[in-house]
Amino acid sequence: MRLTLVVPCYNEIDVIARFHSAVSHELAATGESYEIIYVDDGSTDGTLDVLVEIATGDPSVRYLSFSRNFGKESAMLAGLRHAAGDAVILMDADLQHPPELIRRMLELRVRGFDQVIARRTRAGDPATRTMSARAYYWLINKWSDVELVDGVGDFRLISRRAVEALLELQEYNRFSKGLFAWIGFESIVFEYENVLREDGRSRWSFRKLFEYGLDGLLSFNNKPLRAAIYIGLMLSLIAVAYAIWVVVVAATQGVQMPGYATLIAAIAGLGGLQLVMLGVIGEYIGRIYFETKQRPHYLIKETNLTQTHVVPGSAAGRSL
Structure with missing residues (x-):
């Protein structure tokens, strides 16, 4: 051998x-x-x-x-x-x-x-x-x-x-x-x-x-991309449920001044999550970009x- x-x-x-x-x-x-x-x-x-x-x-x-x-x-x-x-x-x-x-x-x-x-x-x-x-x-x-x-x-x-x-x-x-x-x-x-x-x-x-x-x-694998879909759907459901809750509270208790801390935390959290998901998608697109160049x-x-x-x-x- x-x-x-x-x-x-x-x-x-x-x-x-x-x-x-x-x-x-x-x-x-x-x-x-x-x-x-x-x-x-x-x-x-x-x-x-x-x-x-x-x-x-x-x-x-x-x-x-x-x-x-x-x-x-x-x-x-x-x-x-x-x-x-x-x-x-x-x-x-x-x-x-x-x-x-x-x-x-x-x-x-x-x-x-x-x-x-x-x-x-x-x-x-x-x-x-x-x-x-x-x-x-x-x-x-x-x-x-x-x-x-x-x-x-x-x-x-x-x-x-x-x-x-x-x-x-x-x-x-x-x-x-x-x-x-x-x-x-x-x-x-x-x-x-x-x-x-x-x-x-x-x-x-x-x-x-x-x-x-x-x-x-x-x-x-492409599971991170699928995870982005699932997380997006989950957040959408949470947003719909929250909107329904706000309407119900407004109808039964009247409109109250919302808390800015909660609003800022939600914006920062969702914005960070969006950037992470964009980064995951960008990684896959970047790999496609390098593959299509066909460099040695x-x-x-x-x-x-x-x-x-x-x-x-x-x-x-x-x-x-």
Whole structure:
């Protein structure tokens, strides 16, 4: 079996050499033919220079470098498009995805699974982050058309037919967690202990996490739009009932001076609700806008894809 390892990289100069050493050791121990595809997502810290140096000394390494930062989703898509293996493993370069789990994935792959998924525990995470993550997954599984599992990310082995299925999904706004679940196929999940970043700095700020979570919530359903309809109908019924109540009170008790506090609160509340609903509708319209442009997901600045690589573990080299 030929194996392809796809590794998105963004400003990983402090850890990429250690990662390559560790992952190369694990891949060589499997005895399988393999290639490693590093996708440099527009790094600005010299990561590309290190990748070029690694590729010069290791014929199993291929690299792509984007013209700018297009995001991890685009980096994973580029790696999948250029992967030649019968199975593809996606993993991060920060060593939070333990390389020693590669052999475990291959063992489970032999049993016929199309997706072998590593699920990290939340040991060591702050309690607030754990609670918010559980709440998010509960919400998205209530609303979304696909089921997402807490702790499951991009670290997984994917069979060739599953890769081909993913490549058929050409939408511009990609949410890979949902896409992995949407394609189906036989899957198995195993757990591993949470590992801290080697350089100790996470690039996922609260704003980025919130936007990523919002993408997941909107990418696989139109329930927020339907919720807007239901909330609008409910408020209309409340307004009609209130109007009837005002008429009845005026007819039985006479007209009284209304309270301005109640009026201002109602205007502010309904105005805020309208803005939220307009924002939800705007999100969907914005996604349609980007889809109709049909721009490429990424642009490649530099690559060694035309080179011939000898893949350790194979009987001979092959041209890629």
